[in-house]
Amino acid sequence: MNAEGMFRRQVEVALTVNGEPVEARVDAGKHLVDFLRLDLGLTGSHAGCEHGVCGACTIRVNGEIVRGCLVLTAQLDGAEVWTVEGVSETGEMRALQDAFVQRNALQCGFCTPGMLFAAAELVERGGRPSREEIREHMSGNYCRCTGYEAIIDAIEQVTSDQEGAR
Amino acid sequence: MKATRVGYWRADSVEAALGALRSAAGSAQLLAGGQSLVASLNLRLADETNLIDINGLTELEGVSDEGDRIRVGALTRHRTLETAPLVASSAPALAEAAVLIAHAAIRTRGTLGGSLAYADPAAELPACMVALEADIVARSADDRRRIPAESFFEGLFQTALAEDEMIEAVEVPKAGPLERQVVLELARRSGDYAMVGLVLRADVEGHALARSRIAYFGLGAVPVLARGAMSALEAGDLDAAVAALAQDLDPPSDLHASAEYRLHLAGVLLRRAVARARAEGGST
């Protein structure tokens, strides 16, 4: 096997993004957030640190939340990717989004798409997590504006409404 | 920052990955969860490199029952360690450690094998392996060997893996009925790398701890087995065990904590871990 020849600087990928098929040829080192933003114009995903700490780029790949900056686009052949634009269209995060607006759980909005994906995962697990559990689950998403309390309130509202409806 | 230029190749079988690794002769590295590797590429801490992506190799994922041991595939995600019933019953330390690793969106990608191969001295899972006397199953194109965890971690970000070897799985002895496992760490913020952490494994009967193993993380270049403290615990002398840490450990000073502070915390954690093990063992 010729090792040098097999490694590609550019990689072909075919995946679905927000339910739509996408084919692209990308630089091997390009992370998913840059691909979404620069190649697809999906600017709702934000790069806050590009080293996996701030959480602003949190999105959903193959049904699980990931750090978009720590996933290479090249790895996503066949993957299913959902961004804030997509889930806003399907309406699946409507309750969380409404709660964030009502409770003013965002100020500048830069962290918000990532916050929503992190929060949605907790909401989907069901149950009525305590405030401490919500805080712990959200502890990988940085927000400089709100002081977090309104975000915790909004999520608590949604999880408690959801349980109440059962 | 944007990543340095990299070459990429997606492996479609373990054999192909191992073949590529061998023929690359040091010019390529495996890309598993990528939660440390991609960050270092983005920060341009790494030179230009070639990546062998093994994420598609599902045969490397999962937890299985092997009689007196469990086998955990190298590509098993931290999230699986958190949630798998077999892990909870047979090696609870792994589940307890997994939730301490970073945050939910990282645990969905990060892998056991990746964490062990990266060998960050502040990471939880390497210390679990050492405390639980796990074997690391290393595989190359033409060989497979079991490396005891204690000899696997050789130095700062250095392991016993040869250039052409990858971790295939780990094998962890199942916890016995008296065995208690405790993972404790002190991090400034939830999910941060710990300033100090420990994994304690012991058979607990009443107040007595037997077969105890204590592995610290964040306190040296590799997970450190606190042998002096272990034998003092065996003798039932917790104070002596804490005192022995001064000989067992030689922690570094860095931005986050001085050596002296780390050593102090190591003692605090030991007392807390023993108290918890005793409490869980039914003693007070």
Place this chain on the structure above:
Amino acid sequence: MRLDWGNPDRPNSYIGRSVPRPNAARLVEGRGRYVDDIVLPRMLHVAFVRSPHAHARILRIATDEAQSAKGVRRVFTGADLCDVCSPWVAVLAHLKGIKSAPQHPIAVERATWTGEPVAAVVAETRAAAEDGAALVDVDYEVLPAVVDMETALDPATPLIHPDLGDNLTFQRLHEKGDVDAIFSAASHVVEATFRTGRHTGVCLEPRSILAEWNPGERQLTVYHSTQAPHMMQSVLAKHLDLPESRVRVICGDVGGSYGIKVHVYPDEVATAAIARVMGRPIKFIADRTESFATDIHARDHRITGRIAVDENGKILAIDIDDLTGIGPYSVYPRTSAIEGNQVVNLCGGPYDFQTYRAQTTVVLQNKTPTCQYRAVGHPIACAVTEGLVDMAAEKVGLDPVEMRRRNLIADDAYPYTSAAGMKFEALSHHRSLEKLVALMDYKGLRAEQAQLRERGVYRGIGIASFIELTNPSPFMYGIGGARISAQDGCTVRMDPDGSVVALSGVTEQGQGTEAILAQIVAEAVGVEVGEVRIITGDTQTTPYGGGTWASRGAGIGGEAALQAGLALRANILEVAGAMLQAKADTLDIRAGRIVDSNGGIERMDLAELGRIVYFRGDTLPRELSREMVATRHYITSEYAFAFTNGVQASWLEVDVETGFVKLLKHWCVEDCGRIINPMLVDEQIRGGIVQGIGGALYEECLYDGDGQLLNANMADYLVPMAAEMPDMVVGHVETPTAESALGAKGAGEAGTAGAPGAVMNGINDALRPLGARLTEMPFTPERVLRALGKLTK
């Protein structure tokens, strides 16, 4: 026309209600438009080569290899930009004696901090620009770095800018009364040295700019993540030698600013200069590591303070000596002397005493420049004051709350001039304190604390009263010669469909400016809040104004909006009167309809009025004025600043084995005057508190002895995250300023101002039985253990 504030059921009563922000609905769907989201035809990206040394002479810059790299279009050095961009010197005339050196957009001869731009690489993508930057080869002669502010003025210390003669930027001594005499005669004197850690803003959206030069129009258009579009217009025009009218600054969504984005950054000016040279749109988005090294830092202070009290705990005098290191340049155009100046102005601020001495010494060093960051100087002054007050209370044997009751300026003492010379119109320290004590159940917590102590659990209560400077007049910057507007304007117009558009010179950074302006305009004109659209952040379309800083949006921008809205309402009613054959003063506008003032019977809706005015003006009396637009400006004049006040409390637990501090709960009662939107005020307070907690417990830019920044990443620079933060209870007292009809003062600094002092006092309260005291921020677990004597080396 006057608004009947006392009646919550008055018509159109949007002011005072928790209306959700109109832009939030867009942002939760990822439909924000931040600078990095904007793509222009032929756009290029710039990345900067930055100095790896804290102080070095630039001997040679080899750009050939970078120039020929794939995707690279051009490489610029400092010398390349000298012809298109003039250097700046950040001084203000009213800061007597302040001096700084000329600063270039890209370093020309010397680099003076780790991270200073040394060359710029322009390429097709940011990645290619970074690849190119890695190929620029710079020869440096490393020079000795000035790192420690304590020795910056020593004769043996090298000079950062030899032309300045020394490393002193600014010094101010304020003295009132015979301080030495009071101290020598006082019953009790306590003294302590405090340190506040150098930290930074960490806006989640990094600094961002996209500049485009249009040669046909000879106009520079700049999309900028900024707080002060008009200031930037003036700065770019001046230094790129363009008429102000030919520079347009557009500020869309901003991903956090907190004072970080109100300054002039060399890399941003360089980006505009490069756009001017290349005639193509150039984008610069700072990455996270360069943000840590180049966003302004702040709060690097050492303060020695003394307080003299009598036998009853009455404060007699305070004496402050403040030293701060600001990096190699005073930052343009606001200067880096304001923070130290604020420490002098604000120490002792809540208290009734008249003998005061305070000196600030502002020195240069080879570290990232510091400048104004949220609550400029307040958290420092508050922590020092409140730390001293608690120490004095302990000495006299008084409970901290009782100590404050005895010393806070009486609620009926206003107007009052503080020992520092600050003029207070009307504050409510005592009402605020009593409200806080009730909210937190102070007595109950004290009982709980005592009980837990017996079980070896160390909890503490920390109280911190504070004052907050808001609504600045030209006395802040304008009198010093800076083209920074203290005035702000608003234009309100009614369109044919009866909807209202308001254009304002203040800006939206996420704090909710656009929401409160919509509320104010809706109430002033008499329409539903959903019928009001707000436009901010465009120097070409909005009235001239100062933007967002020093908590001026609500108080100044809001008053301009109120007056413009009321003026439009009067204009509309005049036209309505002519149409309805009624006197204008018998009519009113309610919920978008013209009604009879008495009885509220609907006469016509605004859409019908709009139809007639805009399309059937022929049916109206010829002499009738039909201006469906009004502009008003507002500036404060009676007081240099509208001070607000408040008090915070922290309830926390210290793990005396590990030194970890767990925050259990936090309270703040504050008085920002008229509250326009309680929910937004509360969230400003909460966000501010957490930023203050960051400085108290976590955040510090750590340098080594060579001036290398050691923790320029999100893993090592610790910002507060959700898991460790407490729930916060916010309460209010409302004392509107009489200077404006709206009566609003600012609320953006209050949380940050008081939180560090409250946390510090809480920790010291918890540790008091153990004889430990901490005064050096951040209060890391290791520092706590050292204070407890558990670590000795």
